[in-house]
């Protein structure tokens with residue numbers, strides 16, 4: 001099971017590398033990789049289990065964060081009522097289309113690989129068309145908006161060596177650019 005000790009932190013070069021695509025049919029290793037990343041998210045979102053295993057809650061986890069430079073990311077986005085908005089392991093995810101409209105989370109962003117608070121608006125695209133392959137090699141093309149779209153962009157950033165604070169305007173971190181909505 002993935003524990004916090006397995007998650008690499010700022011300064012580890014893998015976090016700044018461009019991860020490599022996986023090939024299909026997936027090797028057992030790449031199947032298991034996706035499975036254990038999703039397991040981390042499930043356990044981290046269970047209050048009791050997260051406490052038991054000292055896990056930071058996560059709605060997404062990218063393979064580079066456990067020092068595996070492959071284009072694989074697990075996403076588990078719950079709704080406020082505990083239902084699931086979006087859950088899958090994304091193999092070779094790619095953003096096909098981006099809206100002109102931008103979005104940023106009101107409370108900014110954090111990262112399991114960043115052990116400090118970096119304040120500021122993380123400016124992202126509000127609506128995306130996402131292409132990815134699932135564990136069976138099936139191609140998916142889906143539209144996401146608002147919070148799920150933010151989470152997926154955060155994870156795809158990890159596959160490209162980008163961290164959330166790269167998107168914060170250093171001069172004026174809380175400036176709201178034109179055409180940008182705040183997501184509460």
Ligand SMILES: O=C(O)C[C@@H](Cc1ccccc1)[C@H](O)SCc1ccccc1
Pocket residue numbers: 057058059060061062105108109110111112113150151154155158
């Ligand atoms: O480090 C990661 O990739 C996991 C992040 C993903 C993320 C952070 C902020 C905004 C979108 C995605 C963790 O989920 S950070 C912890 C967290 C937990 C629950 C809700 C929001 C953030």
Ligand code: NI
Pocket residue numbers: 110111112113154158
């Ligand atoms: Ni992160």
